[in-house]
Amino acid sequence: xxxxxxxxxxxxxxxxxxxxxxxxxxxxxxxxxxxxxxxxxxxxxxxxxxxxxxxxxxxxxxxxxxxxxxxxxxxxxxxxxxxxxxxxxxxxxxxxxxxxxxxxxxxxxxxxxxxxxxxxxxxxxxxxxxxxxxxxxxxxxxxxxxxxxxxxxxxxxxxxxxxxxxxxxxxxxxxxxxxxxxxxxxxxxxxxxxxxxxxxxxxxxxxxxxxxxxxxxxxxxxxxxxxxxxxxxxxxxxxxxxxxxxxxxxxxxxxxxxxxxxxxxxxxxxxxxxxxxxxxxxxxxxxxxxxxxxxxxxxxxxxxxxxxxxxxxxxxxxxxxxxxxxxxxxxxxxxxxxxxxxxxxxxxxxxxxxxxxxxxxxxxxxxxxxxxxxxxxxxxxxxxxxxxxxxxxxxxxxxxxxxxxxxxxxxxxxxxxxxxxxxxxxxxxxxxxxxxxxxxxxxxxxxxxxxxxxxxxxxxxxxxxxxx
Amino acid sequence: xxxxxxxxxxxxxxxxxxxxxxxxxxxxxxxxxxxxxxxxxxxxxxxxxxxxxxxxxxxxxxxxxxxxxxxxxxxxxxxxxxxxxxxxxxxxxxxxxxxxxxxxxxxxxxxxxxxxxxxxxxxxxxxxxxxxxxxxxxxxxxxxxxxxxxxxxxxxxxxxxxxxxxxxxxxxxxxxxxxxxxxxxxxxxxxxxxxxxxxxxxxxxxxxxxxxxxxxxxxxxxxxxxxxxxxxxxxxxxxxxxxxxxxxxxxxxxxxxxxxxxxxxxxxxxxxxxxxxxxxxxxxxxxxxxxxxxxxxxxxxxxxxxxxxxxxxxxxxxxxxxxxxxxxxxxxxxxxxxxxxxxxxxxxxxxxxxxxxxxxxxxxxxxxxxxxxxx
Numbered sequence: 001x002x003x004x005x006x007x008x009x010x011x012x013x014x015x016x017x018x019x020x021x022x023x024x025x026x027x028x029x030x031x032x033x034x035x036x037x038x039x040x041x042x043x044x045x046x047x048x049x050x051x052x053x054x055x056x057x058x059x060x061x062x063x064x065x066x067x068x069x070x071x072x073x074x075x076x077x078x079x080x081x082x083x084x085x086x087x088x089x090x091x092x093x094x095x096x097x098x099x100x101x102x103x104x105x106x107x108x109x110x111x112x113x114x115x116x117x118x119x120x121x122x123x124x125x126x127x128x129x130x131x132x133x134x135x136x137x138x139x140x141x142x143x144x145x146x147x148x149x150x151x152x153x154x155x156x157x158x159x160x161x162x163x164x165x166x167x168x169x170x171x172x173x174x175x176x177x178x179x180x181x182x183x184x185x186x187x188x189x190x191x192x193x194x195x196x197x198x199x200x201x202x203x204x205x206x207x208x209x210x211x212x213x214x215x216x217x218x219x220x221x222x223x224x225x226x227x228x229x230x231x232x233x234x235x236x237x238x239x240x241x242x243x244x245x246x247x248x249x250x251x252x253x254x255x256x257x258x259x260x261x262x263x264x265x266x267x268x269x270x271x272x273x274x275x276x277x278x279x280x281x282x283x284x285x286x287x288x289x290x291x292x293x294x295x296x297x298x299x300x301x302x303x304x305x306x307x308x309x310x311x312x313x314x315x316x317x318x319x320x321x322x323x324x325x326x327x328x329x330x331x332x333x334x335x336x337x338x339x340x341x342x343x344x345x346x347x348x349x350x351x352x353x354x355x356x357x358x359x360x361x362x363x364x365x366x367x368x369x370x371x372x373x374x375x376x377x378x379x380x381x382x383x384x385x386x387x388x389x390x391x392x393x394x395x396x397x398x399x400x401x402x403x404x405x406x407x408x409x410x411x412x413x414x415x416x417x418x419x420x421x422x423x424x425x426x427x428x429x430x431x432x433x434x435x436x437x438x439x440x441x442x443x444x445x446x447x448x449x450x451x452x453x454x455x456x457x458x459x460x461x462x463x464x465x466x467x468x
Numbered sequence: 469x470x471x472x473x474x475x476x477x478x479x480x481x482x483x484x485x486x487x488x489x490x491x492x493x494x495x496x497x498x499x500x501x502x503x504x505x506x507x508x509x510x511x512x513x514x515x516x517x518x519x520x521x522x523x524x525x526x527x528x529x530x531x532x533x534x535x536x537x538x539x540x541x542x543x544x545x546x547x548x549x550x551x552x553x554x555x556x557x558x559x560x561x562x563x564x565x566x567x568x569x570x571x572x573x574x575x576x577x578x579x580x581x582x583x584x585x586x587x588x589x590x591x592x593x594x595x596x597x598x599x600x601x602x603x604x605x606x607x608x609x610x611x612x613x614x615x616x617x618x619x620x621x622x623x624x625x626x627x628x629x630x631x632x633x634x635x636x637x638x639x640x641x642x643x644x645x646x647x648x649x650x651x652x653x654x655x656x657x658x659x660x661x662x663x664x665x666x667x668x669x670x671x672x673x674x675x676x677x678x679x680x681x682x683x684x685x686x687x688x689x690x691x692x693x694x695x696x697x698x699x700x701x702x703x704x705x706x707x708x709x710x711x712x713x714x715x716x717x718x719x720x721x722x723x724x725x726x727x728x729x730x731x732x733x734x735x736x737x738x739x740x741x742x743x744x745x746x747x748x749x750x751x752x753x754x755x756x757x758x759x760x761x762x763x764x765x766x767x768x769x770x771x772x773x774x775x776x777x778x779x780x781x782x783x784x785x786x787x788x789x790x791x792x793x794x795x796x797x798x799x800x801x802x803x804x805x806x807x808x809x810x811x812x813x814x815x816x817x818x819x820x821x822x823x824x825x826x827x828x829x830x831x832x833x834x835x836x837x838x839x840x841x842x843x
Contacts (some may be wrong), residue, residue: 134805135802138538170795178802181768189595405568
């Protein structure tokens with residue numbers, strides 16, 4: 001089995017991969033000898049990822065811009081220390097703008113974790129190393145590989161950890177505390193209230209402002225109003241573009257390629273407040289509008305509009321192209337891109353901008369839906385009912401990510417409510433979003449095909465025959 | 469029958485004799501989970517707080533159809549008991565958002581029209597100990613008080629609250645004496661007995677419990693030691709309300725001399741300040757007491773508490789246990805192990821199940837090997 005790599009160069013190797021993927025030509029002839037040779041030189045995992053990203057011309061165009069942005073982003077992580085910038089690890093429910101405003105480098109732990117899959121050795125050695133060194137295996141694989149990277153000393157330690165997942169997810173919160181204590185990294189926590197009302201928001205906002213003060217000290221930079229406005233304006237622009245793309249998903253058939261979701265998620269969590277995010281969404285919107293006008297959609301035709309009711313599977317990107325090019329399934333979204341309730345940031349002054357950023361955080365996925373009871377306003381049920389209805393989902397699946405105990409603990413009640421109120425059925429699966437060894441992709445595909453067959457017997461019975 | 473036997477008898481029935489006697493007087497009983505609920509507030513309104521557990525649950529098939537295999541067996545047992553109607557004698561239940569498992573267990577129970585109790589309440593507690601968090605917590609305890617007053621036509625009066633605080637502090641002081649007794653070379657009280665007593669304190673009126681515990685403490689003066697030459701162990705980790713786990717450990721020739729458990733040292737070490745505004749003091753004590761791993765950024769305080777207790781009880785080794793899928797304690801235990809071993813303290817980490825799912829054989833085998841290791 002491939003081993004975890006030591007030597008603090010994991011991020012450098014990610015940069016190389018993204019730079020290469022950011023330089024793909026506009027046109028690729030997959031039948032040409034050089035491209036065939038390139039594909040043959042890749043192991044299966046990387047080949048699948050490459051094809052998922054590069055085969056479809058629209059997906060390729062938006063992915064090239066995404067990869068360029070990601071290459072620059074990871075390069076900034078590598079160069080942070082030399083440039084006197086402090087690195088902060090954050091969870092996926094803490095928006096990055098404030099760090100850019102303070103000339104820091106935010107690293108979304110879940111994004112970094114996912115990006116270990118671009119390394120030659122993949123994610124498994126790091127997932128395993130974290131457990132070998134003491135972390136319970138029931139902790140979340142979305143962060144465990146980062147612990148593995150630190151254990152292997154495959155990357156430099158960050159300067160600070162900032163966690164804002166309290167109440168929404170025990171594993172997420174505890175893993176930050178674990179990293180802080182074990183690797184001696186200063187760690188700050190923003191408490192997340194149980195409710196989603198004005199009093200709760202005021203409470204959260206006060207905590208957020210406390211964090212900003214600490215970050216000013218850590219970064220050695222005072223918050224500059226013009227710089228903050230520039231960042232928030234870029235963030236708002238990116239949000240507007242993303243919202244336009246999301247709006248296109250309401251069309252039947254959905255013109256937005258499934259793979260967009262993956263790029264969108266990573267962009268939202270790492271690049272908001274940068275020009276790279278705007279560049280990506282501009283190209284993505286251009287491609288999606290073009291597809292809409294040309295009537296392009298999943299192949300052969302849109303048979304199912306599908307939604308993960310919580311997180312999805314991220315360990316094998318061929319999942320997206322399988323839906324897109326073989327199954328006729330539009331993957332409308334999963335909870336990580338349930339972003340319709342994220343407010344725009346009022347850029348009037350520092351006060352309104354900080355308030356706006358706090359409001360963004362309070363409405364980011366998981367924090368919004370899971371911090372309180374499932375049936376509170378802004379909770380999991382009300383959001384699911386909204387997204388299923390608005391984006392016309394035909395069916396749902398609960399991926400059953402092993403570590404999501406809070407979601408597992410109320411899945412049945414939530415799924416029953418959606419079925420009862422909207423008549424939309426849900427499939428319960430048991431898998432892991434980042435660890436292919438829990439439920440392999442072949443099994444996931446089989447289960448989903450069977451599920452789709454119950455909804456659209458004619459189309460999917462044929463699919464099964466073809467597959468076998 | 470000695471005092472310990474009387475206490476042990478109470479602990480074997482749910483509802484216990486004293487709870488039934490309380491209800492026979494026409495008074496109310498409310499079940500609760502978690503050490504963050506200021507139970508004196510209930511006592512002061514003549515409502516008996518009774519800590520909930522999975523006592524008597526023999527399987528979790530009903531609960532398993534709502535919670536899942538990745539949810540902890542304690543939460544599943546509590547939900548099962550609720551769905552089976554074992555808690556039907558209660559007037560209500562108050563849960564805390566202590567962890568992902570228990571709050572979802574509560575929600576599942578609450579939405580079952582036929583199984584939910586007349587009063588179902590979740591007290592949201594902040595996940596950090598900080599000034600703003602305290603204000604939030606105090607407001608929430610105030611809201612809970614109002615909800616109870618409205619629902620049952622009760623009134624929280626300051627004098628009654630002071631009395632309830634004094635009574636609960638007395639319980640804590642007495643239990644602390646029980647811990648002191650166990651620090652001697654040959655303690656007259658086993659770890660299993662101590663846990664039985666601590667667990668019983670949470671399921672009967674303090675005014676009945678305290679005299680019994682005083683009597684028991686007196687009895688221990690003439691009791692023979694039960695720990696001569698035995699390895700002295702310290703236990704920390706997930707909730708434990710049944711002495712079976714510790715009995716298993718002690719049957720192997722060890723003695724458990726102290727702990728960092730929520731039904732144990734962590735819940736008795738801090739008293740409520742008896743001077744000043746009682747409501748404020750009560751909230752402060754509960755919010756700032758020896759923190760559970762649910763409180764973020766408090767690991768150092770938890771570790772210091774563990775180190776103090778190990779030193780105080782002169783433990784030779786440490787058992788770190790957590791209920792499977794309990795991320796709070798599982799992660800803390802991993803850190804405890806890392807830092808305790810750096811201090812040269814022998815440690816064993818055990819994953820266990822709660823209630824009917826307990827896997828005693830595996831635990832015994834591992835503890836036996838550990839005892840051989842620490843000689």
